[in-house]
Amino acid sequence: MNASQRRPSVEIFSMLFGIVYLTCFYMDWAPFRYYPDPRRFHINVTPQDGPAILWYGWVTAATAVSAVVALLVPRLLAERLRPGWAWIVPLIIVILMLIYERRWFV
């Protein structure tokens, strides 16, 4: 992939996606929650509606934040990134997630 073919903003999107997703998950924050029992979306926490699904909100937040940042980063700056980071950063995210999720198995 030469310089003209390379799309560093796409690589930035993929790198940031996992970081934003994992941060939202770790902070237990989502822009919205889905309550499957009453089949309703809520911005606020409403425990009386039963168990909530935050996953949709985490994916939405990761998509939106990563896309905006990827578009805002100047191309010259983005091109300094080595292509290897495109898989190293997601791999680190996966490893961190697995370490955190050990809590289910102890």
Added chain:
Amino acid sequence: MIVALLIVHGLLAVALLGAITHQAWSVVPRRGGAGSLSFAERFRSVDSSAYATAIVVLFVVTAIGGALLYPQYRLDVRTALEDLQLRSANGVFEIKEHLVAIGLGLLPTYWLFWKTHLAPEQTAARRYLTWLLAFIVWWSFLVGHVLNNIKGLLP
């Protein structure tokens, strides 16, 4: 309706698993000479780049299917697992949902690396991206099927 969706989700996952496994195997560096007719060699001797778009589409469609099934899982299956005190079963599913999300984020870069002409030093990045995606698909497939059949698997 939910059963039909679950079956379609499972079938799409099988197609995705086959495609990503072919591709992941095809990028393993070769050691022996070319021309071997072993099963493994034939399995890997595919046009790897032809799989990329199909894998992206299958991954997204399968993930959407999983997202549609998720509310039912959250209400029925997860509650049952909690009642049975199967913490590890809940844990492997939690990992599955995180892996699928991370995989969704990887797809644009994965596709770009397969669809543009790479410099030789960038093929390693493409290989590791493919293997990471293959790990995500294999984990999701196995966990999905084990949890779907967990009542039959328990003594």
